[in-house]
Amino acid sequence: MLNFTQITFKSLALHRVGNKLREEGVLLADDLYNISDETLRNVLLDYFLSPFKNADEFFKFSHDAKLELNEVYNYCQQIFTDASSLFAQSVNISKHLYNNLH
DSSP states (O other), X not given: OOOOTTOOOSEEOOOEEOXXXXXXXXXXXXXXXXXXXXXXXXXXXXXXXXXXXXOSOOOOOOXXXXXXGOHHHHHHHHHHHOGGGHHHHHHHHHHHHHHHOO
């Protein structure tokens, strides 16, 4: 079982990634939303983490040739290397998903 006791939300980037085949586009937030309300923080934690609490299946980044070639992996690595890049990397992930989901 995973341990979520050290997890917290300080800010959130909220974008809408539409269906490219329907030309729905990507709606990007202007900036991060800072989460200062503890009740909201707990609700969000429960919402985002509940699918993983009893999960028998885990997911991981992969790439046919080399993991470092997986773009989303690199975007996430950058966030963990430099937390101040969260917003910029969330924009990169949103655009990547829009352009690559079929």
